[in-house]
Amino acid sequence: MAETRDNRSTAEGIWSLRRLPEMDEVQFTQWQTLLERRTGITLSSGRRSFLETNLGIRMREIGCDSYQAYYEQIVSGADAIMEWAILVDRLTVQETRFFRDPDAFRFVSDFVLTRPREQLKRRPLEAWSVGCSSGEEPYTLAMILNECMAQLALPPLFGVTGSDISKPAIERARKGVFNTRKLAGVNDDLKARYFQPAERNAVAMTESIRERVCFTQLNVLDLNEAPMHGMSIIFCQNLLIYFRRWRRREIVKRLAERLAPGGLLVLGQGELTDWQPPGLQRVPSEHVLAWIKRQTDEE
Numbered sequence: 339m340a341e342t343r344d345n346r347s348t349a350e351g352i353w354s355l356r357r358l359p360e361m362d363e364v365q366f367t368q369w370q371t372l373l374e375r376r377t378g379i380t381l382s383s384g385r386r387s388f389l390e391t392n393l394g395i396r397m398r399e400i401g402c403d404s405y406q407a408y409y410e411q412i413v414s415g416a417d418a419i420m421e422w423a424i425l426v427d428r429l430t431v432q433e434t435r436f437f438r439d440p441d442a443f444r445f446v447s448d449f450v451l452t453r454p455r456e457q458l459k460r461r462p463l464e465a466w467s468v469g470c471s472s473g474e475e476p477y478t479l480a481m482i483l484n485e486c487m488a489q490l491a492l493p494p495l496f497g498v499t500g501s502d503i504s505k506p507a508i509e510r511a512r513k514g515v516f517n518t519r520k521l522a523g524v525n526d527d528l529k530a531r532y533f534q535p536a537e538r539n540a541v542a543m544t545e546s547i548r549e550r551v552c553f554t555q556l557n558v559l560d561l562n563e564a565p566m567h568g569m570s571i572i573f574c575q576n577l578l579i580y581f582r583r584w585r586r587r588e589i590v591k592r593l594a595e596r597l598a599p600g601g602l603l604v605l606g607q608g609e610l611t612d613w614q615p616p617g618l619q620r621v622p623s624e625h626v627l628a629w630i631k632r633q634t635d636e637e
């Protein structure tokens with residue numbers, strides 16, 4: 339029996355190193371269609387190798403030797419829901435870090451600091467990070483809002499919501515523990531105030547910030563069902579680039595509907611061109627793509 343196990347282990351080890359066959363056009367189109375239908379994400383033909391690599395890694399992990407067999411497992415297998423969640427995490431979670439776009443975060447800080455103090459005292463700020471991945475962006479927003487409240491001598495009346503399609507990413511974000519390399523863009527004062535040592539070369543967000551941030555799994559194709567409304571700030575960067583132009587407009591339109599009057603929407607540079615979202619006024623800036631929701635005379 340021990341010999342049988344050893345032989346099987348050796349065979350599996352050899353197989354796991356074997357190069358998978360290239361994905362043909364029909365298979366690539368099949369996967370393209372599935373991804374776009376379920377997530378809205380569009381993979382161009384130039385990203386076939388990206389798809390092959392990520393599918394291949396997962397297929398080796400579970401011992402699947404053909405793209406078609408894995409496709410059928412994803413669509414109708416006994417563990418299809420769980421397997422789909424794992425694959426989505428592999429295909430959508432991108433490298434991120436704290437203060438990834440310094441210009442945009444400075445813009446958010448200026449936006450808050452120029453609000454009337456009475457308005458901030460009367461209504462807590464609600465920020466939303468869309469496509470938050472493993473949580474660096476919403477925690478950055480929380481740090482910025484906390485710094486603003488302190489500068490204005492106001493209590494920390496704010497909350498931040500992070501949403502992402504990937505359940506594993508959301509679970510990692512909730513833990514609030516990060517490798518120290520993710521802090522490259524954080525200055526020493528903020529590191530001292532908002533991070534504490536954790537195990538294995540990691541740091542953890544302080545409880546004062548973690549208690550201000552919540553996370554939820556959300557597919558941006560389902561924004562019409564999202565519970566977020568009356569948001570003061572919506573931050574959506576490095577997400578729209580994965581969608582077709584018409585779908586980008588639809589997503590931004592839905593996000594605008596969830597802004598409070600006078601609320602701020604921040605996108606990534608170049609993610610939306612030649613279109614003016616209804617009900618929003620573009621903020622003049624060379625470095626940040628942002629809009630303010632117009633207020634009516636009654637508001």
